[in-house]
Amino acid sequence: MTPRLLLSAALVALTATPLAAFEIGEMTAEERMIFRSEVRAYLMDNPEVLLEAIDVLERRQAEEQAANDVALVETNREELVNDGYSYVGGNPDGDITVVEFLDYRCGYCRKAHPEVTELIESDGNIRYVIKEFPILGEQSVLASRFAIAVKQVEGDEAYYDVHNDLMTMRADVTEEALTAMAEEKGFDTPEIFAAMNSDSVQEIIMQNRALAQRMQINGTPSFIFGDEMLRGYLPLDAMREILAEERAEG
Template sequence: MLTRLLSATALALVVGGPVAAFDMSAMSAEERDALRSEIRAYLLDNPEVLMEAIQVLESRQADQQAADDIALLQVNADALLNDPTSWVGGNPDGDVTIVEFLDYRCGYCKRAHPEVAELIASDGNIRLIVKEFPILGEESVQASRFALAVREVGGDEAYKAVNDGLMTMRGQISERSLRAMASDQGLDADAVMAAMSSEAVQRIIAQNRALGQRLSISGTPSFVFGDQMVRGYVPLDAMREIIAEERG
């Protein structure tokens, strides 16, 4: 009986199912102690069983996360795809939409920025939506408010220019540096600074944060590719593979 129970237990470790053929409560204390010793010895002799069990568990968790993400994206599709307060680039009629949650102080966002730009330029059939998602401190909030204020004052082209500028910026984000950037774009810096504190700008950031919370987004960059969510940096080749999957 002990050998059969041990085999069933090892199988359960791999497939993740219960050992239904045996009633553990019916075993004596001596039998339970012997079982524990045998299981320990078996696992020490066959550690690959644990690795197989872990792989099965991780695969099931990944599948469940993907299913949960699809449900979340469906529920929040309108806020993700049809929000007029979010800047839209690339091909507005593209067959695949990418939504990017970004923070201008995020090193991985800066790393992803030229790769996203290359993907959009080389593909030609991708719609890009940017969600301002400042989570790395006051400078991040200041930068996002500035970008949104620039869009309010100067329109989409000016927003794109400062979005690029903030992503490549290496110095401190301050009122002085932001005023200089606004002036470089031919904008009224005073008007932009005033718009940074507007209710509209603050509401957009609050809405994006609430959306991120609903989608379980806690870091940047985070991406939505069609019906797939990727939390974290994605290299260009991987982005292209995901886009091909979406089209497939």
């Protein structure tokens, strides 16, 4: 519990007590001292009031965050779902779009990967958009540059194949490892590595980072399910529940 949250909760608690029935600003210095003493005594005798206030405060903050996230999704919707360069999979004509900001070196992205795959395949009506968002160091950036370059040179099917391999890759991401991956798949390796260093690939990563900043996303995985934004790992059942709610509301 942070000191700021505790103080905010105490202020919320005071509004629910009989001690707050008058204007504090109209008190004399002596009256304020008495008031503070009474408040402390009241909260010591009734600590459950503070716990209830903390619960109310946390609910208010969650509601405010959710409302803010809905507004952010609406403001940035076109770039989220139809930017013209991100991979679009699943059912391109699906009734709901799921957007995932991910990093190939992120442990929680790796944990979510098989569940996201199962969600898309079992549902059959999800339009799935991948946002390359490398934030965990040089290997993350190298992996994203490779994936984007594969998409540009070899197409969407090859991109998704590489995406799956990078998500399950246990070794370090190096140019040697990526070269071996490209050659094993029969890709045009020189062309891919030339694209990796191109301005267009760098621009995609920069645009995704700028979008994430506008969306107040600073970690991976982060998801947009229809109109709802969720930060962090979610188990499969939770994702299905959110999709059901979004469809019911839509």
